[in-house]
Amino acid sequence: MNNTLPYRLAAPGEGRVDLLVVAAEHSGDQHAARMVRGVLAAEPDYRVCALGGPALAAAGAQLLEDLTAQSTMGFAVFGKLSFYRTLIAEVVRWVGEHRPRAVCFVDSSGLNLRIAKGLFEAGFSAKAGGPTKALYFISPQIWASRAKRRFAMAQHLDGLASIFPFEREVYADTALPVEFVGHPFLAEDYAAPVRYDPAGPVLLLPGSRKGLVKRLFPVMLEAFARLDGRHEAMVLYPSDGILDTLRACNPPDAVKLVKTGGAAVGASAVLTTSGTMSLQCALAGIPGVVTYKTDPLTYWLGRMIVKVEYIGIANLLLKEEMYPEYIQGAATAETLGRELQSALTDQARQQRTWAAAKRLQDLLSADAQRDVTAWMLAQLAE
Template identity: 35%
Template sequence: MHAPRIMIIAGEASGDMHGAKLAQALRRRCGDVELFGVCSNAMKEQGVRQLVDAKTLSVVGITEVFAKLPVIYRAMKTIKQTLRDMAPDLLILIDFPDLNFRVAEYAKKIGIPILYYISPQIWAWRQGRVRTLKRLVDHMAVILPFEAMFYRRHKVPVTFVGHPLLDRIPMIADPQAVGDIDGPPVIGLLPGSRQKEVATLLPVMLEAAALIRKKRPETRFLVSCSQSVDRDLVSAVSDPYMKALNLTIVPGPVDRVFEQSRLLLAASGTVTLEAALHGIPTVIIYKVSPLSYAIGKRLIKVKYIGIANLIAGKQLQPELIQEDASPENIARTVRSMIDDPALLQRMSDDLLDVRKRLGKPGASDRLASIALSLV
């Protein structure tokens, strides 16, 4: 009997990070497991053989997908050939529905079991896709408690494994230490993990930073540069502002920005939940093409876009979406927060409470157990 062969597809930076943790957990349980798939640096470092570089695939918004179709087509060709030639014992799909739904259709046809980890946000929009998942997927492993209820309601096999961020982000020992008000305010700018996202959001964030600094000249700004984003792009956008804003580019893990920041401006996504688990008050910024936004607005079924806000059922992190995400509105929102230390502390306390609703650490280990049970 051959060693288990598992193919993993993670199309974005957060999925690659979670896939790397899964790879570690699988190897702890089965040292000779063979892992390969669509991934980026984090999974490669854990010994996952890369078939397609995930950084070439990620997009933001509905219409932006069309520009990536030739790249997605080439990736699908590689994936299909690998599924046929390698015949993996299990296919694990991590979020990224634009590609993963197509892959699931093909894998189902040739009889490969499918475990879907980190649900697409079908509970938020285009809920009819749950019927597709029910038809294609052998098991869903979800990371948010309300997702499990959604899938059970639709009779899809599901396990709530807890959120993988809990394994990486320790419990804050002293909540009062979060948001230290001593010294000049430091604001972290987190423009996203995709090239298009950074090109769209970072200029807006920097213009807002310039307005904030006019009123609070002592303020410092840090720009996070994700490993999945070209450093030259971040530098080209930031360079005109470097001296005027006392700006520092911080490459690599976003934790380096969290450690220094009193407040964050962040692109919508997983990073906003990371910020919540660190107890850092955050303003969420979301902008896509006008057509993407018009389509999405008609389809979205939830009140908030921030994950922490969805979990809490109220707005803990202010959300500035599309036209509301102007430099002036961003600056006004941020100034109202940094001018009120008591408000910042209350926001921090509320964000830290979100952790209690995310289950217990060990999501990757629980997922690995499910995966090996399906092999």
């Protein structure tokens, strides 16, 4: 997909579209794919289209565009505003023409809430009297920033499936139906990508966005180089574009680059950016550090908007520092190297990490009314 979108999204095959999924991030693509796979297993005749990535395509959705290849965060978004405005308008047009029974937005609130608003204003969504339900899976983190968004969401959306049990209370003062469907990382059929192995390699996880990888991976490499030389490291990457960015940083032979999606990787310690993989590592009880580096303007704007004590999702959920956090200038190779050495050798720290992982698992395994597949099937049946 180029930045001008000089064409229309593909038309679906014959018959009515039952569901359009919009998932712009790699993690959202994977979570949505598990839902779509379950929906199609229960209702093989349903037609699902998607703006997402390879996981949704493999799950049986007709992939209209690979949005995961355009994954962007921070100040870089401003360079693509024209592209995203055009994309939003095209999605609204497509929904108006093909009239799916429902659209399910997955995470990525900066894009998805604007599409939901566009559908409402065009009269295509059910809340505006149209034929298409507007649904949301994986709530925006309104409990961290811009909490007033919940009122616009209640106006534009027909339902929300949350992955954190406390989020029902966050929307309690709105008319938006919110259902806790369990966290996907704790589903019985979920295959975690990482596990704790004291004899395993060190994990270096600089993220899934090119700009972040360019800033953070060289620091991680230097921090790893400060160890005694007896360790190996592994980097998990989501796409070929990120692989090219990683290779451009000239990692040494001791650092292996492995694409996500294979068998679970056993790791002894981790240096990770905040985000989905940091929660995976926390649930697995891998000791380590959360770090983050972005351009100064994005960081300044973020600090003005986001009002939370921690950037790591595990720390936020536990309300304590399971993983030490080093952000911007504090994320030096010397500091990260020292923390990495501690994570590898300090048995008390390892035990504290494991205990925190158990508390986190308990927190996210609270009883859900039903899983996201059952929730979506019920929405499509109404």
